[in-house]
Amino acid sequence: MKRLAYIGHYTDESRIGIRTVSIDTETGAIEVLGAVPIDNAIWLVQNRGGDVLYATCEDGLVAYRADGGALAEFSHLSLPGLTAPCHAALSPDGTRLAWAEYRNGVIGLVALAADGSFVVDSLRMVRHEGCGVSSPRQDSAHAHCVQFAPDGKYLFAVDLGLDEVKAYDSDSLAEIVGKTLHVVPGHGPRHLVFHPSGAWAAIDFELANRVALYRYGDGETACAARPPFEECANLSTLPEDYSGHSQCAAVKFSEDGGELYVSNRGHDSLAVFAVDTAADTLARRGVLTLGGSFPRDFAFAPGGNLLVACLKKSGIVRTYAYDRAACRLAPRTDLAGLYRPLFALFME
Numbered sequence: 001m002k003r004l005a006y007i008g009h010y011t012d013e014s015r016i017g018i019r020t021v022s023i024d025t026e027t028g029a030i031e032v033l034g035a036v037p038i039d040n041a042i043w044l045v046q047n048r049g050g051d052v053l054y055a056t057c058e059d060g061l062v063a064y065r066a067d068g069g070a071l072a073e074f075s076h077l078s079l080p081g082l083t084a085p086c087h088a089a090l091s092p093d094g095t096r097l098a099w100a101e102y103r104n105g106v107i108g109l110v111a112l113a114a115d116g117s118f119v120v121d122s123l124r125m126v127r128h129e130g131c132g133v134s135s136p137r138q139d140s141a142h143a144h145c146v147q148f149a150p151d152g153k154y155l156f157a158v159d160l161g162l163d164e165v166k167a168y169d170s171d172s173l174a175e176i177v178g179k180t181l182h183v184v185p186g187h188g189p190r191h192l193v194f195h196p197s198g199a200w201a202a203i204d205f206e207l208a209n210r211v212a213l214y215r216y217g218d219g220e221t222a223c224a225a226r227p228p229f230e231e232c233a234n235l236s237t238l239p240e241d242y243s244g245h246s247q248c249a250a251v252k253f254s255e256d257g258g259e260l261y262v263s264n265r266g267h268d269s270l271a272v273f274a275v276d277t278a279a280d281t282l283a284r285r286g287v288l289t290l291g292g293s294f295p296r297d298f299a300f301a302p303g304g305n306l307l308v309a310c311l312k313k314s315g316i317v318r319t320y321a322y323d324r325a326a327c328r329l330a331p332r333t334d335l336a337g338l339y340r341p342l343f344a345l346f347m348e
Contacts, residue, residue, distance in 0.1 A: 007310065011038070043087050050347050062076050082104055097109070142161035155173070156168075158192050188206045195253055201216045235273065235284055250298055255302070291331060305324075306319060310341040319331075
């Protein structure tokens with residue numbers, strides 16, 4: 001079966017920031033259908049219907065009307081004085097878009113009109129202040145991820161520089177006192193993802209090469225005096241005998257929540273964990289070689305049998321057949337000659 005997908009890139013003089021591709025989920029074959037000029041499309045988000053695609057870029061945020069793989073820009077939000085946001089997320093009801101900008105430690109929230117366009121005068125922003133213990137990566141605040149709570153009440157902001165996950169009201173962007181999760185100093189949290197059930201979450205730690213599983217208590221029932229995350233497990237994403245430099249990148253749950261995946265840049269691999277929600281545990285099944293350099297992001301096709309990895313420094317987007325029972329990857333097709341591919345997203 002062929003599925004449409006989007007690939008986001010850093011950009012060179014060609015200014016190609018997004019490619020639309022068709023991927024055969026049986027063979028892994030990739031066909032480029034189109035390209036969009038946009039500077040540094042680091043993160044992509046689509047609405048639930050799949051007819052709107054949002055992209056972060058060097059000038060802020062762009063909204064595209066998506067029609068059978070064709071993208072037509074229809075709304076733009078400028079963020080003067082900031083670099084391209086490194087992460088973005090839609091609220092569960094699709095009425096707000098949040099984003100995180102790494103260099104200046106800024107997060108933001110903007111309302112969306114009924115047609116998906118940005119309501120510019122609704123924009124709210126917060127700049128994080130402070131530093132961590134690991135120089136130079138934690139010499140200042142670095143907002144790296146934003147994620148709405150499953151019930152939409154909170155907006156969580158992961159700050160690599162502060163070793164914190166801050167909680168904000170998802171309407172006013174007012175910080176919620178007492179809800180900040182403080183992680184191990186120097187571990188550098190990167191991304192937060194929620195389990196499909198909404199009852200658990202995972203955070204990967206870029207500077208420590210670890211991933212943690214948390215039980216999540218939603219905004220209605222969690223104690224007001226403490227963070228709504230309770231750590232259940234915390235494991236390395238690297239083999240015990242590896243001593244080289246590496247950094248975690250993307251972290252994602254499988255569709256059914258039974259597995260958790262983390263990409264390792266440096267070791268150039270995908271760490272695979274079994275998730276046991278009944279026992280609140282993680283068990284590492286394997287660390288699978290990807291055969292390319294610096295896997296920034298990855299995505300599984302619906303059904304979970306095909307993996308797409310963005311091998312940034314190799315300039316390659318590669319597909320793999322995934323045998324979940326055996327925990328094994330088999331390379332299928334390379335889309336090569338790209339400039340720093342960063343992000344992969346299958347169309348709804």
